[in-house]
Amino acid sequence: MPDIDVESLTADLAHPILENDYATRWMGVEVLTLEPGLVRIRMRVRQEMLNGFGITHGGMIFAFADTAFALVCNDPLGDGGTSTVATGADISFLRATRLDDELTATATLRSHQGRTGIYDIQVTTPGDDGSDVVVAEFRGRSRTVSNTAISKK
Numbered sequence: 001m002p003d004i005d006v007e008s009l010t011a012d013l014a015h016p017i018l019e020n021d022y023a024t025r026w027m028g029v030e031v032l033t034l035e036p037g038l039v040r041i042r043m044r045v046r047q048e049m050l051n052g053f054g055i056t057h058g059g060m061i062f063a064f065a066d067t068a069f070a071l072v073c074n075d076p077l078g079d080g081g082t083s084t085v086a087t088g089a090d091i092s093f094l095r096a097t098r099l100d101d102e103l104t105a106t107a108t109l110r111s112h113q114g115r116t117g118i119y120d121i122q123v124t125t126p127g128d129d130g131s132d133v134v135v136a137e138f139r140g141r142s143r144t145v146s147n148t149a150i151s152k153k
Contacts, residue, residue: 015076017083024067027060031071037109039072045101055096061103062091065121065138068107072119073142082144084117089140097135101125104132115144 015034018024027049033040043064051057066089073084097103107121119140124132 015071015074016078016080017070017074021067023063027064027067029064029067032104034071034076036075037072039068039107040104041068041071041107042102042104045097045099045103047099050099055098056101056103058091058093061093061097061123061136062089062138064103065089065091065105065107065123065136066140068105068121069119069138069140069142072107072109072121073117073140081147083147084142084144087116087141087143089138091136091138093136095125095133095135097125103135105138117142117144 015031018031027043028046030042031039032042041064045056045060049056049060066086069086069089103123103125105121105123107119109117110120111118119142121138121140122134123136123138125135127133
């Protein structure tokens with residue numbers, strides 16, 4: 001992966017794919033770390049993210065982890081000629097979360113060969129003792145394609 005000038009990103013930790021990502025904006029995702037092969041994001045659970053049991057809807061946790069996946073797959077300083085997209089993902093829900101819980105997703109590159117990659121995303125929340133408690137484990141598989149392939153309808 002090419003080196004990224006992390007200092008140039010630290011002011012607002014912006015990523016170009018977030019510019020028009022309305023779902024991520026609606027979720028209130030905040031980018032904490034944006035480095036090659038490592039991304040950390042944070043989100044607070046709101047009432048409209050809860051299911052009928054009063055716990056965070058699994059789809060919200062999946063979407064949150066998927067956002068971290070998208071960020072770690074795509075170089076924020078890339079030339080714009082390619083995008084890396086999901087070819088599949090699996091998630092294991094390990095602990096329920098509730099209203100006002102703060103979630104953090106940490107995405108790491110595990111393997112990158114040619115145009116395919118494997119990434120692990122761990123979603124955590126602070127436990128009663130302040131240590132991180134794992135909420136979900138997400139594994140994403142990716143493929144890098146030309147941007148013209150994405151824009152074709």
